[in-house]
Amino acid sequence: xxxxxxxxxxxxxxxxxxxxxxxxxxxxxxxxxxxxxxxxxxxxxxxxxxxxxxxxxxxxxxxxxxxxxxxxxxxxxxxxxxxxxxxxxxxxxxxxxxxxxxxxxxxxxxxxxxxxxxxxxxxxxxxxxxxxxxxxxxxxxxxxxxxxxxxxxxxxxxxxxxxxxxxxxxxxxxxxxxxxxx
Amino acid sequence: xxxxxxxxxxxxxxxxxxxxxxxxxxxxxxxxxxxxxxxxxxxxxxxxxxxxxxxxxxxxxxxxxxxxxxxxxxxxxxxxxxxxxxxxxxxxxxxxxxxxxxxxxxxxxxxxxxxxxxxxxxxxxxxxxxxxxxxxxxxxxxxxxxxxxxxxxxxxxxx
Numbered sequence: 001x002x003x004x005x006x007x008x009x010x011x012x013x014x015x016x017x018x019x020x021x022x023x024x025x026x027x028x029x030x031x032x033x034x035x036x037x038x039x040x041x042x043x044x045x046x047x048x049x050x051x052x053x054x055x056x057x058x059x060x061x062x063x064x065x066x067x068x069x070x071x072x073x074x075x076x077x078x079x080x081x082x083x084x085x086x087x088x089x090x091x092x093x094x095x096x097x098x099x100x101x102x103x104x105x106x107x108x109x110x111x112x113x114x115x116x117x118x119x120x121x122x123x124x125x126x127x128x129x130x131x132x133x134x135x136x137x138x139x140x141x142x143x144x145x146x147x148x149x150x151x152x153x154x155x156x157x158x159x160x161x162x163x164x165x166x167x168x169x170x171x172x173x174x175x176x177x178x179x180x181x182x
Numbered sequence: 183x184x185x186x187x188x189x190x191x192x193x194x195x196x197x198x199x200x201x202x203x204x205x206x207x208x209x210x211x212x213x214x215x216x217x218x219x220x221x222x223x224x225x226x227x228x229x230x231x232x233x234x235x236x237x238x239x240x241x242x243x244x245x246x247x248x249x250x251x252x253x254x255x256x257x258x259x260x261x262x263x264x265x266x267x268x269x270x271x272x273x274x275x276x277x278x279x280x281x282x283x284x285x286x287x288x289x290x291x292x293x294x295x296x297x298x299x300x301x302x303x304x305x306x307x308x309x310x311x312x313x314x315x316x317x318x319x320x321x322x323x324x325x326x327x328x329x330x331x332x333x334x335x336x337x338x339x340x341x
Contacts, residue, residue, distance in 0.1 A: 029302070032308050036305040036306070074302045075300075075302055076323050078323050081322075093300075102198055103198060103201055106201070107204040110204070111204045114211050124322075125282075132318040134222060137219065138219065141216075158197075159194050
């Protein structure tokens with residue numbers, strides 16, 4: 001979280017956190033996608049948007065608040081045991097990939113989503129001491145691909161639609177370059 | 183545009199040529215995930231055990247329709263049987279306000295969680311049934327684990 005903590009950044013972070021929590025809570029009301037624990041992870045749209053609008057540190061902050069408050073709202077504090085470490089590693093990978101500037105947000109989202117769901121399953125197996133749950137790994141990885149693609153495309157569409165003034169300066173320049181080259 | 187800018191240029195695009203590397207990496211992870219279940223052994227048993235915080239609550243033998251409940255949990259387990267199906271309610275608190283209800287189908291040797299007060303998500307209810315010793319159901323908020331009885335099998339005499 002380098003640079004000045006401006007009121008604009010605080011406001012955007014708060015807004016994205018609220019949106020992530022709402023998306024997380026609404027998604028919780030629906031049954032999982034074929035496999036227990038498998039969800040599209042629509043709240044990740046707002047976490048990825050935070051990377052582009054307020055920066056990496058704030059994105060991690062949005063993620064942490066979403067996991068802690070989301071688990072409390074769902075009445076499932078134990079979910080933090082596996083969603084926190086897995087999500088943090090996946091988000092770190094996404095931040096590194098996006099920061100290189102060599103990959104698109106969609107591919108970063110797909111990789112992050114697959115890593116997140118796979119790691120969640122591994123951590124869950126370790127926490128519960130039940131290796132049999134690894135039988136769901138292939139299905140979770142496939143669902144991760146689809147979920148990552150949907151989230152990535154949603155983030156891409158949002159970034160194109162958002163006014164450039166909201167984006168981190170470097171990203172705004174990139175978007176401008178991208179438009180001028182087309 | 184300088185070199186530094188070039189490195190990050192077009193980062194907001196739907197596809198870049200370098201994405202192929204990430205997609206190949208993703209495919210490798212998915213393939214590894216497909217290999218993992220091959221190394222998991224199937225218990226191939228008709229009985230299952232229920233654990234609460236790693237302590238045994240009950241063992242149920244679907245083939246013999248017999249069960250054994252640990253003394254510690256006698257007042258916290260309610261078992262009803264009708265039409266070839268057994269409903270097992272396991273209360274996870276002494277106040278009996280939190281519970282998981284299991285449905286045992288004796289005809290196809292299966293067990294699944296049909297009701298739970300654990301959380302909004304209810305992952306245990308959405309977990310697929312344990313059939314012929316294949317699968318496992320976990321309710322993390324209640325610390326409940328339902329799994330096929332394997333090497334830790336204890337002869338069933340009660341019920």
